[in-house]
Amino acid sequence: MILYLGTSSLVKLYTEEKHSDMLRKWIHTAEVVATCRVAYTEMISALENRFRKKDISREHYNTLMTAFTKDWPHFASTDFDEIETGRLVKQYKLKRFNAIHLSAAKLILRGQPGLSLFFSSADDGLNKAAEQEGLNVLHF
Secondary structure, eight states: OEEEEOHHHHHHHHSOOTTHHHHHHHHHHOSEEEEETTHHHHHHHHHHHHHHTTSSOHHHHHHHHHHHHHHGGGSEEEOOOHHHHHHHHHHHOOOHHHHHHHHHHHHHHTTOTTOOEEEEOSOHHHHHHHHHTTOEEEOO
């Protein structure tokens, strides 16, 4: 089973948030954990933002950054289809990076019928769009 993580789920993996434990259980059952290549930048931005807002200490920030950058090569990092992304923005009124993640997950499935992929995001609107696009969504 492939578990696709949007950035909000990726953040839950490294920080203690509501449903972080549930996400970690899903990851342990997955054969592959995938995300879009833009998630690298998004994750760094999310951690930087938490540090700037003083939600996390410098030491915790450094620990999280080290763990994330060490783990990154183990994620299946995928591209996205910019034309499909534009369609998703228009059809579902998604934010740009949410549409990118949905496009990336769909790209993994393109031409591979029967592949088992589950999509994870903490964004309800993105999850609804993913379901309407035929993806299996794991809800928190």
